Amino acid sequence: MSTPARASGAGEISLRGLTKTFKGPEGPxxxxxxxxxxxxxxxxxxxxxxxxAGKSTTIDMLxxxxxxxxxxxxxxxxxxxxxxxxxxxxxxxxxxSLIRDLSVRELVAMMAALYPExxxxxxxxxxxxxxxxxxxxxxxxxxxxxxxxxxAVALVSNPELLVLDEPTxxxxxxxxQAFWHTMRxxxxxxxxxxxATHYLEEADAYADRAVLMAHGRVVADGPTNELKAMVGSxxxxxxxxxxxxxxxxxxxxxxxxxxxxxAILLTCADSDAAIRALLAxxxxxxxxxxxxxxxxxAFLALTGEPDGAAA
Amino acid sequence: MSAxxxxxxxxxxxxxxxxxxxxxxxxxxxxLVLYLLIAGSTRNEHNLGGTGISAPVYFMVxxxxxxxxxxxxxxxxxxxxxxxxxxxxxxxxTPLSPRAYFxxxxxxxxxxxxxxxxxxxxxxxxxxxxxxxxxxxxxTFLILVGLVPFAALGIALGHVLTPDSIGxxxxxxxxxxxxxxxxxxxxxxxxxxxxxxxxxSWWLVQASHVALGGHSWPAKAxxxxxxxxxxxxxxxxxxxxxxxxxx
Numbered sequence: 001m002s003t004p005a006r007a008s009g010a011g012e013i014s015l016r017g018l019t020k021t022f023k024g025p026e027g028p029x030x031x032x033x034x035x036x037x038x039x040x041x042x043x044x045x046x047x048x049x050x051x052x053a054g055k056s057t058t059i060d061m062l063x064x065x066x067x068x069x070x071x072x073x074x075x076x077x078x079x080x081x082x083x084x085x086x087x088x089x090x091x092x093x094x095x096x097s098l099i100r101d102l103s104v105r106e107l108v109a110m111m112a113a114l115y116p117e118x119x120x121x122x123x124x125x126x127x128x129x130x131x132x133x134x135x136x137x138x139x140x141x142x143x144x145x146x147x148x149x150x151x152a153v154a155l156v157s158n159p160e161l162l163v164l165d166e167p168t169x170x171x172x173x174x175x176x177q178a179f180w181h182t183m184r185x186x187x188x189x190x191x192x193x194x195x196a197t198h199y200l201e202e203a204d205a206y207a208d209r210a211v212l213m214a215h216g217r218v219v220a221d222g223p224t225n226e227l228k229a230m231v232g233s234x235x236x237x238x239x240x241x242x243x244x245x246x247x248x249x250x251x252x253x254x255x256x257x258x259x260x261x262x263a264i265l266l267t268c269a270d271s272d273a274a275i276r277a278l279l280a281x282x283x284x285x286x287x288x289x290x291x292x293x294x295x296x297x298a299f300l301a302l303t304g305e306p307d308g309a310a311a
Numbered sequence: 312m313s314a315x316x317x318x319x320x321x322x323x324x325x326x327x328x329x330x331x332x333x334x335x336x337x338x339x340x341x342x343l344v345l346y347l348l349i350a351g352s353t354r355n356e357h358n359l360g361g362t363g364i365s366a367p368v369y370f371m372v373x374x375x376x377x378x379x380x381x382x383x384x385x386x387x388x389x390x391x392x393x394x395x396x397x398x399x400x401x402x403x404x405t406p407l408s409p410r411a412y413f414x415x416x417x418x419x420x421x422x423x424x425x426x427x428x429x430x431x432x433x434x435x436x437x438x439x440x441x442x443x444x445x446x447x448x449x450x451t452f453l454i455l456v457g458l459v460p461f462a463a464l465g466i467a468l469g470h471v472l473t474p475d476s477i478g479x480x481x482x483x484x485x486x487x488x489x490x491x492x493x494x495x496x497x498x499x500x501x502x503x504x505x506x507x508x509x510x511x512s513w514w515l516v517q518a519s520h521v522a523l524g525g526h527s528w529p530a531k532a533x534x535x536x537x538x539x540x541x542x543x544x545x546x547x548x549x550x551x552x553x554x555x556x557x558x
Contacts (some may be wrong), residue, residue: 013440024375056419063404064403064404065403065404084403084404084406085406085408085424086406089404090404091404092399093397093401093404095397096396096397096398096400096401097397098396098398099392099396099398100327100391100392101328101330101331102323102326102330105322109319109325109404110319110320110324112319113317113319113320113323114317114405114406114407115405115406136362153401157405179525248532256433268482307510
């Protein structure tokens with residue numbers, strides 16, 4: 001269905017040396033301070049970071065909604081505005097709702113009319129799970145339904161690049177799962193997807209690769225499993241009463257030790273070494289679990305957020 | 312397709328405007344009710360305030376100018392509402408060009424204005440406003456030309472104001488322009504007479520004189536309209552460009 005003319009050519013998305021500074025009431029705010037990101041065609045990339053990291057500003061520059069102060073954006077070898085004009089880009093922006101006085105089907109058809117090669121309306125409604133309320137007026141939808149229709153609006157052009165800025169913020173758990181199911185299906189068609197999120201588990205579960213941003217810079221960039229390996233940690237949990245924490249922290253492979261009642265919690269740089277040493281020294285340890293750290297820990301370790309200590 | 316504007320898109324734009332209840336009340340029902348009240352009681356007046364125009368015709372055109380102004384400017388209210396939900400940003404990541412976007416808005420405004428005109432023409436004819444076909448056409452043409460600056464004004468206001476503030480701004484603005492233009496009663500001398508000459512709404516109302524075979528729009532009218540159109544278009548373009556950021 002996708003035409004070679006739209007997909008071929010210099011086939012990737014690149015952001016090079018992007019910076020953007022806004023005027024603020026107390027002097028300039030450097031929202032983005034020089035970032036470089038390449039996204040190969042067909043990849044699903046998560047742009048991760050806390051609020052104020054510069055994610056939305058980066059996305060606005062990628063879409064051509066904002067002009068960077070410095071640096072270049074190339075979308076499949078074209079300027080963002082040209083890629084947008086060709087109908088190669090679809091997006092769900094962070095804020096926004098729907099215009100009123102149209103049914104869902106009418107709104108999707110209205111947007112489809114703007115594009116050279118849109119998907120069939122029924123296909124979009126089916127794909128986004130909006131078919132069952134397609135006859136409803138847009139102002140009568142629930143938050144979750146609205147978000148699904150926004151996804152339909154983003155997908156209707158059959159874009160090669162789909163950009164989603166914190167798309168699941170307004171959704172409950174079920175809604176989130178349905179949403180990502182849709183996006184996976186769309187990604188399976190060879191589409192490139194970039195999504196911004198501060199839900200770490202989303203990046204972990206749905207992205208091939210994550211770019212971590214903090215304070216307008218990229219602080220880490222790699223496959224999500226590599227990112228976790230970078231901070232290296234797994235946690236080892238065991239029931240082991242009556243042992244001093246400093247002694248545990250001194251075991252090989254252990255970087256930190258903590259206690260939760262009778263249980264101990266060891267953060268391990270090398271969990272294999274740690275488990276051997278633990279059992280050699282304390283054979284009475286039982287109920288042992290070893291877990292890979294979530295991206296959350298990786299994220300906190302890399303961005304150095306002060307409130308990270310709480311986790 | 313890229314040069315023109317998709318008819319499907321325009322059709323839905325019209326559809327959603329027609330479905331808006333506020334539009335019907337402000338642009339169609341209000342002027343009609345007022346017209347029936349005012350012109351109904353003065354229907355036998357054939358030389359209103361020394362203008363040489365019969366009351367049903369004078370007020371028909373007066374109300375038509377008010378209704379069409381409202382219809383044109385309500386295009387701004389729709390833009391403000393769209394901006395409030397971030398729809399302008401959504402449209403900017405589609406192939407829809409700013410030019411095509413404006414064209415759709417202006418065409419929609421004109422469709423509404425024509426509907427408003429038609430309603431008042433029917434009411435006018437019912438109250439005894441009788442004109443030749445040529446006079447109807449000429450009058451309609453001048454009114455449609457006279458609406459051009461209001462299209463630009465609507466777009467400019469839509470990009471500057473919020474949905475909360477644009478309602479009162481348009482209501483007050485239209486009332487003032489309508490009053491100074493002589494919509495509700497003729498202004499034939501004094502300060503407001505001289506001020507009125509420089510307002511687009513004045514000449515909108517003056518379309519009635521033309522229709523009655525009186526003096527056509529003088530050069531001054533065309534110049535006033537052209538200057539307002541140029542100024543307001545510039546303002547609209549600036550407001551649109553300034554509005555690229557996130558709201």
